[in-house]
Amino acid sequence: MTRETGPPGGDPENSRSEFSNAPARGRNRIPVRLLLQFSWRNLWRHRRRNGILLSAIAVAVAGVLLLNTLLRGMQYDMMNTAIDNLTGHVKVLAPGYLDDPGIERGFDTPPDWQQVLDPDAVEGWAARIRVPAVIMSERETRGIQLVGIDPEQESISFLHTAAIEGERLTGRGDRRLVIGQRLADDLATLPGRRLVLVTQGADGRTREAGFRIAGIYRAEMSLVESAFVFTGRDALQDLLGTGDVTEISVRLADAPREAETMAALATAFEDLDVLSWRQLEPQAATMVAFADTSIYIYFLIVMGALVFGLVNTLVTAVMERIRELGMLRALGMRPRSVVAQVVTESSLIMATGVAIGIAVAGGVFSLVADGIDLTAFDDSLASFGMRPIFVPVVEATDVVLVAVMSLALGLVASFYPARRAVKIKPLEALQRR
Amino acid sequence: MAEEVVTCRRVSRTYAEEAVPVHALCRVDFELAAGEWVSLAGPSGSGKSTLLHVIGGLDQPTEGSIVVDGVEITGLAAADLSDLRLHKIGFVFQAYNLIPVLSALENVEFILQLQGVGRAERRQRSLETLDSLGIPELADRRPGEMSGGQQQRVAIARAIVTNPVLLLADEPSANLDTATTEELLDVLRNLNRSRGVTIVTATHDPMVMGYTSRQVNLRDGRVVTTGS
Numbered sequence: 121m122t123r124e125t126g127p128p129g130g131d132p133e134n135s136r137s138e139f140s141n142a143p144a145r146g147r148n149r150i151p152v153r154l155l156l157q158f159s160w161r162n163l164w165r166h167r168r169r170n171g172i173l174l175s176a177i178a179v180a181v182a183g184v185l186l187l188n189t190l191l192r193g194m195q196y197d198m199m200n201t202a203i204d205n206l207t208g209h210v211k212v213l214a215p216g217y218l219d220d221p222g223i224e225r226g227f228d229t230p231p232d233w234q235q236v237l238d239p240d241a242v243e244g245w246a247a248r249i250r251v252p253a254v255i256m257s258e259r260e261t262r263g264i265q266l267v268g269i270d271p272e273q274e275s276i277s278f279l280h281t282a283a284i285e286g287e288r289l290t291g292r293g294d295r296r297l298v299i300g301q302r303l304a305d306d307l308a309t310l311p312g313r314r315l316v317l318v319t320q321g322a323d324g325r326t327r328e329a330g331f332r333i334a335g336i337y338r339a340e341m342s343l344v345e346s347a348f349v350f351t352g353r354d355a356l357q358d359l360l361g362t363g364d365v366t367e368i369s370v371r372l373a374d375a376p377r378e379a380e381t382m383a384a385l386a387t388a389f390e391d392l393d394v395l396s397w398r399q400l401e402p403q404a405a406t407m408v409a410f411a412d413t414s415i416y417i418y419f420l421i422v423m424g425a426l427v428f429g430l431v432n433t434l435v436t437a438v439m440e441r442i443r444e445l446g447m448l449r450a451l452g453m454r455p456r457s458v459v460a461q462v463v464t465e466s467s468l469i470m471a472t473g474v475a476i477g478i479a480v481a482g483g484v485f486s487l488v489a490d491g492i493d494l495t496a497f498d499d500s501l502a503s504f505g506m507r508p509i510f511v512p513v514v515e516a517t518d519v520v521l522v523a524v525m526s527l528a529l530g531l532v533a534s535f536y537p538a539r540r541a542v543k544i545k546p547l548e549a550l551q552r553r
Numbered sequence: 554m555a556e557e558v559v560t561c562r563r564v565s566r567t568y569a570e571e572a573v574p575v576h577a578l579c580r581v582d583f584e585l586a587a588g589e590w591v592s593l594a595g596p597s598g599s600g601k602s603t604l605l606h607v608i609g610g611l612d613q614p615t616e617g618s619i620v621v622d623g624v625e626i627t628g629l630a631a632a633d634l635s636d637l638r639l640h641k642i643g644f645v646f647q648a649y650n651l652i653p654v655l656s657a658l659e660n661v662e663f664i665l666q667l668q669g670v671g672r673a674e675r676r677q678r679s680l681e682t683l684d685s686l687g688i689p690e691l692a693d694r695r696p697g698e699m700s701g702g703q704q705q706r707v708a709i710a711r712a713i714v715t716n717p718v719l720l721l722a723d724e725p726s727a728n729l730d731t732a733t734t735e736e737l738l739d740v741l742r743n744l745n746r747s748r749g750v751t752i753v754t755a756t757h758d759p760m761v762m763g764y765t766s767r768q769v770n771l772r773d774g775r776v777v778t779t780g781s
Contacts, residue, residue, distance in 0.1 A: 154666050161654035447650040450611055451711075452639025452667055454632050547611040550646065 150457040159465040163472070166437065173433050174473045177526070180426045181477025184419050184522055186484055189512035191418075195411035196513050202401035204278040205344055206248070206267070208369035210382050211400055213393050217366060218400075223251050223322050226364030227392060233368075236384040243373040246273035247365045249356050253319035255299075255349060257307035264303065264349045266319060268292075268356030268365075276371035278339055279350065286311030286335030294352035296334035300345025304336045311335055317349075322362035329359055340508060415518065423526060427533045434466050434537040445541050446549020455542040462538035463531065470530030474523050488512055557620075558719055558751045559585035559608055564617035566603050566774075577603040578614065579774040587718075590745045590752040592762045595771035601755040602723055604771065608753065609642050609721045610634040622718045639667055643712030645722040649704040651696040657683065657707045658692040661714050668715060682714045683707070686740055702733035709740060713750060720744070722754040726761055738764045 163170055203209060214225040229247060237245070249268035254261060270292040274280050279298075289298055297315060299307075309315060311333050321327040331351060339345045357363055370385065372378060378396055385394045398405035438445070445458055495508040561583040568575040578600045585591055593601035606612040607619060610626050619626050622641050626634065638644070651660045658679055665675035683689050688706050696704055705725060712720055722741070726734040742764055744750040754761055762768050770778045 151666055151669075154663070158652075158654065165654055443648075443650070444652065447646070448652075449635065450609075450638065450644055450646075450650075451664055452635050452637075454635045456632075457667075545612075547606055550611075550650070 150453060150460060155461060155464045156468070158461060159468045162441075162465055163468060166440075169433065169437070170469060173430070173469060174476060176426060176429060177470060177473025178476035178480055180422050181474050181522060181526055182480040182484065184422050185478065185481035185519060186512075187418050188415050188518045188522065189481075189485055189514050190510075191411045191414050192515055192518065193510055193512040195408050197510065198404045198407050199397075201341065202397050202404040203371065205341075206250075206277050206348070206369060207397050207400050208245075208276055209372040209375060209378055209397050210370045210385060211395050211397075212368040212370075212385055212389050213395060214366070215391075215393050217393075221250065221252060221366070222320060223249065223360045223362055223364065223366065224324070226322070226362055226366045227389075228364055229368065230388065233388040236388045237370065237381065238377070238384070241372055241374045241377040241381055243371045244273065244276040245368060245370045246270065246276055247353070247368045249353060249360070249362075249364070249366050251319050251356075251360065251366065253317050253349070255303070255307065256316040256318070257309045257313070260307045262303060262306055262346070265347050266317060266356065267348055267350050268353035269350055270353050276369065278344070279337065282337040282339055284335040284337050286333065288335055289350060289352055292353040293355060294334070295331065295355035295358075296351065297331045298335045298337055298350040299333060300342075300348060301336050301338050302342045302345035303347075303349065304333075306346065309333060317359075319360070321360045322364070327359050327361075419522060419525060423529055427529050430466070430470070430530060430533045431536055434462070434534055435540060437465075438462060438537040438541045442541070442544060442549045442552055446544065446546045446552070449542075449546035450550060458542050459535075459538040462541050463534045466530055466534030466537070467527065470527055474526045477526075478519060478523065485512060485514060556587045557584050558587050558589075558622055559583065559753070560618075560620045561604070561608065562618045564604070564607060564614045564619060566600075566607060566612065567615045576774050578607070580617070581771075581774070581776055583769065583776065585719075585751060585753060587751050588745070588749045589767060590741070590754070590765045591767045591769055592765040593753060593755045593769050593771060594757060594762055595777075596757065598773075599771040600774040601757075601771050603774075605721055605723055605753060605755040608719075609644060610637050639664070640715070641718045643715065643717040643720040645705070645708050645712050645720065645725050647724040647727045649696070649701070649708045649728075651704055651707055651711070653696050656693050656695050657688070657699070657710075660696070660707055661710045664711055664715055678714055679710075682710045686710050700733075701728050702730075702736060705729065705733075705737055706740060709737075709744075713744060713748075718751060720750050720752045722752065722756075724756055724758075725754060726756065726758050731760070734758070734760055 214227050217225040226249065234245065246269065251266050253264055253266035255264050255266075269279070269289070271289045271294070272291070284298065285301075287296075289296065299309075299315075304310070307315065314330050314332050316328060316330050318326060318328045337345070353365070370381060372381060382394045382396060448461075449455070449458060489512065491509040491511040493508070494510050497508070561581055563580040563582065564578055565576065565580055566578040568577060581600070581604060583604065593604055595601045603612065607614045608621065610621075610629070614627055617627070621637065624637065624641075626637060629637065651657075652663065655663060661679040661682060662675050665678060670678070680689065680692065683692055686706050686709060688703060688710070691699060691703055691707060696707075699707065725741075726737060729737060738761060741752060741754075745752055752765075754765065756762065769776055
């Protein structure tokens with residue numbers, strides 16, 4: 121084989137300068153504007169096929185986003201329910217109280233202990249006595265949690281906002297009861313009537329006393345209504361013969377400062393346990409953590425399935441246009457520009473589908489933003505620590521994450537058809553029928 | 554003597570995909586001077602299209618040397634061949650091969666965009682080229698809105714707008730009726746004579762051969778005769 125002149129060199133950049141008398145900038149690189157113009161028009165070229173593909177992407181994205189709002193709603197609901205139901209973010213308890221709750225595991229609060237709390241981090245706190253007790257009406261008997269409270273401190277729990285039939289407790293010396301609606305139904309009683317409470321005093325002896333019902337509260341979960349009976353803290357301490365409390369519950373204004381607050385409380389209560397709501401409500405904590413993982417799992421399942429469809433459609437689209445792509449190569453478009461065109465087209469389809477999906481999800485979300493009424497499943501939901509009115513929650517980071525991950529998946533999916541497009545030689549492509 | 558634009562020396566192209574190798578070109582020698590219009594003629598399978606394709610860098614010879622405008626193109630990488638086609642060669646295909654989503658003007662501009670020519674200059678050059686081919690009114694029409702002859706004229710405009718050193722046309726009249734073919738050939742003759750565009754056409758259409766300055770006849774992959 122003879123050569124009259126040497127080849128222009130293996131480096132495409134060098135070879136370009138030999139062939140070209142065109143301006144150096146942007147030479148033989150398909151301009152971005154042309155790329156987008158081309159891709160946009162090609163979108164409209166096969167309207168039915170691209171319409172179906174766009175619909176599939178939009179439905180998948182909307183589905184994942186709506187599922188995310190439900191999972192986030194469930195996550196927030198379980199977390200807030202756990203925190204609202206007398207737990208708070210952080211609680212101080214005597215060691216062993218969780219295994220064997222009783223007044224014998226009460227403790228005295230050191231003076232000015234609350235000085236250790238940062239007012240900016242803490243929304244409020246409540247010191248309570250909580251003991252197991254038996255409550256009796258004329259007709260029925262039930263086992264309950266008898267809770268002595270200072271009503272002024274209960275702004276941190278559900279009791280503060282709960283609807284009450286009758287009257288609320290007026291202070292920590294109030295020697296009346298506030299019971300839940302479910303318990304009132306079980307005991308067949310009403311506000312103003314008397315109930316008898318039996319519990320164990322600090323000296324180990326059984327204490328029994330009659331209390332009048334001040335009011336009947338309604339909680340979002342019927343389990344709560346049947347479990348908790350409230351009275352004034354001083355009144356309960358009198359009954360039990362103690363000045364101790366059994367728990368201090370702290371609600372944070374700034375949840376991320378939980379560890380810092382726990383450390384501060386540990387210095388004030390050296391011999392006591394300082395526990396987070398995750399330790400106190402492990403089931404709810406697990407469900408909350410599971411919700412985070414679930415979002416990614418659902419995304420990967422739904423979008424993973426979609427990617428196969430996307431790749432299939434893109435390969436079909438590329439094969440349909442193989443002559444055209446071959447012609448572009450024949451005219452001088454570089455292989456990488458062909459890749460760029462195919463990738464841009466699929467990215468544009470994906471971006472349009474994602475945008476439609478987000479809009480659809482936003483529309484559906486606006487219809488259910490006030491909450492979904494699941495009262496028919498109240499008991500089942502309560503066992504998961506959820507409220508019967510389920511409020512979906514949108515987190516901007518979830519929307520951004522789904523959008524970015526979808527576009528990334530679309531980008532990855534488009535490289536296979538793009539490779540197919542450039543692997544075929546221009547001449548072969550032109551000769552295809 | 555005019556400068557040689559294309560020089561082929563002992564160019565062979567063998568397709569070895571079948572059990573028996575097919576020799577599409579066998580040691581072909583071919584020269585093309587600047588300003589010539591040569592037709593490659595011969596029956597189907599004679600090798601005329603293959604010769605056109607190897608000259609245009611769309612196919613690589615299995616043996617031999619091809620120099621286009623001073624550049625040895627055998628063994629060039631795909632990207633380098635793309636550059637060569639973009640800057641030195643204009644193609645006119647049998648099936649027009651315009652981009653269906655672009656208007657005639659955009660199809661012509663497209664090639665200048667690839668070259669990195671600025672917006673104002675490429676618009677002006679594209680309009681001037683369409684005008685010189687007598688089809689300024691087609692500027693805003695898309696290929697689907699044009700006749701075969703009109704599309705082929707736009708394809709020629711696209712091929713010459715970059716002022717290539719060589720225009721390659723593969724069976725340009727194959728899909729056209731006689732009147733349109735004559736119009737098309739008049740356009741090519743005008744380009745060849747007035748602008749000095751060097752043209753190679755692969756054809757078996759006697760009307761096309763009648764317009765060219767030289768005819769190279771091929772048979773079984775070999776040049777059998779050549780003459781004016």
